[in-house]
Amino acid sequence: xxxxxxxxxSTETIMAVEGLRKxxxxxxxxxxxxxxxxxxxxxxxxxxxxxxxxxxxxxxAGLQAPTEGKTMFEGVEVTEPPAKLAxxxxxxxxxxLPWMTVQENVMLPIEGRFPKExxxxxxxxxxxxxxxxxxGKLYPWQMxxxxxxRAAIARGLAYNPDVLLMDEPFAAVDAQTxxxxxxxxLRLRDEYNTTVLFVTHDIxxxxxxxDRVLVLSGAPTSVTENIETLLPNPRNQIETKRLERYSEVxxxxxxxxQAAKSHASI
Amino acid sequence: xRTLFKDMGLLLWLPITILLAWWFGSANSTSIYFPxxxxxxxxxxxxxxxxxxxxxxxxxxxxxxxxxxxxxxxxVFLGMLIGLSRRLNxxxxxxxxxxxxxxxxxxxxxxLLLFGIGASMNIAVIALGAIWPALLNTIDGVRALDLQxxxxxxxxxxxxAKRIFKVLLPAASPQIFAGLRVTLQMSIILIVVSEMFAxxxxxxxxxxxxxxxxxxxxxxxxxxxxxLLGYVATLVFVLIERRVLxxxxxxxxxxxxx
Numbered sequence: 001x002x003x004x005x006x007x008x009x010s011t012e013t014i015m016a017v018e019g020l021r022k023x024x025x026x027x028x029x030x031x032x033x034x035x036x037x038x039x040x041x042x043x044x045x046x047x048x049x050x051x052x053x054x055x056x057x058x059x060x061a062g063l064q065a066p067t068e069g070k071t072m073f074e075g076v077e078v079t080e081p082p083a084k085l086a087x088x089x090x091x092x093x094x095x096x097l098p099w100m101t102v103q104e105n106v107m108l109p110i111e112g113r114f115p116k117e118x119x120x121x122x123x124x125x126x127x128x129x130x131x132x133x134x135x136g137k138l139y140p141w142q143m144x145x146x147x148x149x150r151a152a153i154a155r156g157l158a159y160n161p162d163v164l165l166m167d168e169p170f171a172a173v174d175a176q177t178x179x180x181x182x183x184x185x186l187r188l189r190d191e192y193n194t195t196v197l198f199v200t201h202d203i204x205x206x207x208x209x210x211d212r213v214l215v216l217s218g219a220p221t222s223v224t225e226n227i228e229t230l231l232p233n234p235r236n237q238i239e240t241k242r243l244e245r246y247s248e249v250x251x252x253x254x255x256x257x258q259a260a261k262s263h264a265s266i
Numbered sequence: 267x268r269t270l271f272k273d274m275g276l277l278l279w280l281p282i283t284i285l286l287a288w289w290f291g292s293a294n295s296t297s298i299y300f301p302x303x304x305x306x307x308x309x310x311x312x313x314x315x316x317x318x319x320x321x322x323x324x325x326x327x328x329x330x331x332x333x334x335x336x337x338x339x340x341x342v343f344l345g346m347l348i349g350l351s352r353r354l355n356x357x358x359x360x361x362x363x364x365x366x367x368x369x370x371x372x373x374x375x376x377x378l379l380l381f382g383i384g385a386s387m388n389i390a391v392i393a394l395g396a397i398w399p400a401l402l403n404t405i406d407g408v409r410a411l412d413l414q415x416x417x418x419x420x421x422x423x424x425x426x427a428k429r430i431f432k433v434l435l436p437a438a439s440p441q442i443f444a445g446l447r448v449t450l451q452m453s454i455i456l457i458v459v460s461e462m463f464a465x466x467x468x469x470x471x472x473x474x475x476x477x478x479x480x481x482x483x484x485x486x487x488x489x490x491x492x493x494l495l496g497y498v499a500t501l502v503f504v505l506i507e508r509r510v511l512x513x514x515x516x517x518x519x520x521x522x523x524x
Contacts (some may be wrong), residue, residue, distance in 0.1 A: 063417050087421040094414040099436040099513040108432060109422035141517040159422065 014039045014163060014195050015060070019069035022055055023220075029055045031220035032069070037163070042189055042196045044206035046253060047216030048261045053199050056221070057167050060197070061087050074162065086161035090168040092148040096140040096155075103127065103136030106155045126158035127151075129188060146177035150184070157188065163195045170205070179237055182209060186235055203257060207250045208235060215256045225256050301483045310487040313472075323491065326457060326468040329385050330499075333392025334453040338446050341397045345404025345442075346434070355405065366402065370395030370456055374463050383464050391460045396452035403445025407438025440514050443507050450503050454496045469495070 013036045020033040029052040037043050047053050058064040060071050062081040071078040073085060081087075089095040096105050106123045114122065127136050130150040140148050149169055156164055166185070170178045182205060189196050200206050206213050207229055215225040229249050231240055240246055289303045314323060348354050348362075373394055381387035411434060419429050435442075461470025473488035508515075 058417070061417075061421050063420055081421045081423055083423060085421070087417070089414055089418060091414055094412050095418045097415070097433065097436070098517045099439075100432075108428065109424065111428070112425070139513060139516060141520045155422075 012039045013037070013072075014041075014074060015197070016072040017060060017069070018072065020056070020059055020066050020071065021068035022052070022059060022064070022066050028220040030059070030066070031222045033221065033223055035214055035223055035226065037195060037197055039162075040193065040195055042186075042198065042209055042211045043214060044198045044200060044210035044212075045214045045216060046200055046203060046206040046257070047221065048218050048257055049201055051216045051218050051260070052221040053201070053216065054167065056216075057087075057165065057199050061085060061165055082163075084160075084162040086156035086159040086164055088149075088152050088156050088164065088166040088169045090171055092145070092152045092169075092172070093140070096148055096152055098139065098141055101137050101139055102132065102143070102151045102154075105140065105151060106136070106158050109155065109159050122158045122160070123154075126154040129157060129191060130154045130184060144177075145173045146181060149173060149181060153185070153188070157192055161194060163197060164189075166196065166198045168200055169198075171201070178205070183235075183237065185209065190234075203250060203253050204241075207231075207246060207253060208237070208240060213249070213253055215253055216260070218260045224260065225252075227252060298480075298482055301486065305483050306486045306490070309483040310490055313484065313487055314491050318472075322467055322472055323469055323495075325385070326461060326470065327495065329388045329468070330392065330453055330457040330495075333389040333457065334396065334450060336389065336393040337396040337449050337453060338400050340393065341400025341445065341449060342404050342442060345401045346408055346430070348401075349405040349408025349438075350434075355409070362398075362401070366398035370452060371459050371463075374460060377460075378464050383466065387464065388457060388460045388468075392453045392456045395456045396449045399445040399448035399452070400442070401445075403441045404438060407441030407445075408434060410441070411437050440511060443511060447500075447503060447507070450499060451496075454499060458492055 015037040017033050017035050020030055021028070022030040033056060035043075045053065045056070055064065059066045060078070062071075062073075062078045062085075065079075073082045076082070096102075097108070100108065103123050106126055107119060110119060110122065123136070124133075127133055130153050132147065132150050132154060135143070135147065135151075140151060143151070149172075153169070169185075170181050173181065185196065185198075186209065188194070196209075198206070198209060210229050213225075213227045213229060214223050215227065216222070217224045227249060229245075231243065231245055231249075285303075292300055292302045293304065295302050348358055370391070374391060377387050377391045377394070381390050415433065415437065419433055424433065457468075458470040458473075461468040462474040465471040469488055469491050473485055473492065476482075476484035476488060
């Protein structure tokens with residue numbers, strides 16, 4: 001019997017995507033996306049490559065206006081990037097600024113918004129949380145890819161968001177580093193009590209991390225399935241992946257993705 | 267220590283060899299066009315290590331620095347504005363392409379008409395003639411800003427001041443410095459040419475005036491002064507560039523290793 005507790009997740013909606021459509025001229029990318037995210041929830045959006053994941057993410061983040069529909073963030077319609085939303089981008093080597101040290105990068109968004117001491121405290125706390133204590137004076141290019149993505153996550157955390165939006169954050173790191181970073185994100189979610197919306201093309205990653213997996217179809221994209229993983233917390237790379245329920249959800253998502261791909265290629 | 271000597275040796279052997287060859291080769295020269303190096307250096311010391319340094323060299327250096335400063339600051343500032351606005355860029359591009367195609371010394375006659383003989387004319391010629399590399403490189407550098415960096419600045423709601431001074435300018439700085447280096451070289455050329463063209467003092471004036479008076483050692487000595495001025499200016503620029511772009515070299519080297 002699998003314990004069904006998904007524990008502390010409330011039923012309070014923090015984000016709602018309603019009838020989101022996006023087209024560039026004739027080409028329709030997003031075809032009516034609908035979903036909600038509850039406070040404290042870890043939601044993974046998984047879709048085949050070319051399914052408009054990045055477009056969806058940019059619309060949700062307020063970086064791009066949808067053609068139709070809207071995103072509500074904490075009850076307010078998103079028309080510009082919300083203040084309580086932090087984005088961790090896919091390509092850390094481009095989103096971290098190479099002319100600044102790691103701690104300057106982490107401090108950049110919040111500089112001037114808090115007194116100096118609080119600023120230093122926040123930066124330090126974020127760096128400690130991601131396992132980069134004492135590395136703040138290094139430049140990003142002096143660190144490995146995994147460490148750079150940790151720094152980018154620290155920047156998001158120091159911003160103190162209610163929602164952390166992550167765009168394929170571990171796509172560029174090696175498998176072992178990826179495993180470490182997955183567990184890091186799960187731990188940080190509890191530590192900072194944030195809601196996480198995590199976009200990925202990796203099915204294992206999505207199932208392992210998520211409370212709920214949203215599966216996208218191929219373009220024009222919609223949400224084909226909304227699956228609660230119902231896996232016990234805390235997760236464990238070995239034990240969780242041994243569970244029957246894990247294989248079940250994984251197979252389900254895999255099937256949907258393959259169907260979406262073959263549909264798209266017709 | 268040994269490698270330091272080796273490096274210095276590698277750097278200096280050719281200039282020293284040339285100087286020695288010049289010194290001994292010209293020692294007994296009776297040609298009025300190629301006076302002995304000893305005589306040239308004596309003239310150099312007499313004219314340029316004395317009061318003339320204050321009356322002629324310093325004003326030239328001052329005008330050069332002010333002109334370069336205006337060209338550099340103006341080029342970077344306008345380049346930022348134009349680079350940030352697609353419309354402004356489209357509207358101004360033909361004009362910029364035309365103006366920068368004018369050979370800089372060709373603006374001398376008009377500058378002389380407008381400003382007369384004096385420091386303001388020299389400065390105007392440098393500012394107008396040497397601004398283009400700084401301007402064009404800044405426009406390119408600003409426009410080449412990575413889309414993901416732009417997304418980052420927006421999603422973290424960075425203030426306009428932070429966007430410009432902490433993101434945009436540093437991101438464009440390698441290209442800006444490449445432009446400034448050319449602007450610097452053009453400024454040196456233009457201070458000399460404008461002083462030769464119409465001036466009553468300055469190093470450029472001294473060289474041309476000496477030549478017209480058939481004072482050959484003075485002509486040579488003045489040319490050496492100009493060479494030294496250009497050399498020192500470039501050296502100072504490179505030192506500043508190295509400091510400001512230290513991150514860029516570091517990143518480049520780390521990529522090469524990987």
